[in-house]
Amino acid sequence: MSIKIDLKIFLFLFLFLLTSQIEIYIILMIFAILHEIGHLIAGLILKFKPKEINFTPVGLRISFKIKDDNENIKSLNIKKAIIAIAGPMTNLLISAIMIIIAKNNIRFANMYIYQIIIYSNVLIAMFNLIPIYPMDGGRFLKEILKIILGNKKANKITYIISKTILIILTAVSSIAILYLQNIAVLIIIAYLWYLEICEIRKYNKRKQIEKLVEEYKNV
DSSP states (O other), X not given: OEEEEOTHHHHHHHHHHHTTOHHHHHHHHHHHXXXXXXXXXXXXXXXXXXXXXXXXXXXXXXXXXXXXXXXXXXXXXXHHHHHHHHHHHHHHHHHHHHXXXXXXTOOOSOHHHHHHHHHHHHHHHHHHHSSOTTSHHHHHHHHHHHXXXXXXXXXXXXXXXXXHHHHHHHHHHHHHHHHHOOHHHHHHHHHHHHHHHHHHHHHHHHHHHHHHHHHHHHO
């Protein structure tokens, strides 16, 4: 298993430090790591071995070794979908536990920290559930579409949905940035576009390969 560190982490740290939001970033990173541990636990339960751990500006990213030699394709898609959704569910579970604790009249020494724990986990869960590939929501959507429509159509539809939602999200966020004057939103949107551009390149390469395969078959 290899471990990689994305150097853009230090750029994010500098920008959040510059805007006096470093504490918020650290809190979000802690729960983003717990989010990824949710993926890890789900993967291990489903008997997948971790392949790579990547430290990114938005937390950890764990990829698994997928052996599909004797695995039914639909069964494999279902397992991948479960792993994808496990991260956001972990964050929602943490928030639910905190709410249950509060309902049982257990007092916290610092109610601000209690609120931050709930809001941070809900924010991370909702953010990751946005159907933009390779976010968890996008990966979950892609695996479900593969089960229903097959790989080729699933890749195309996921690509269209990801790009459309990101454009809408950018437009809405631009208004939020204007009124809230919060650079954190700008940084997150910029990073999402970076991920999307990387995926667009991969998608275009896949299309070229598929075209070459079709031409070869016709010959």
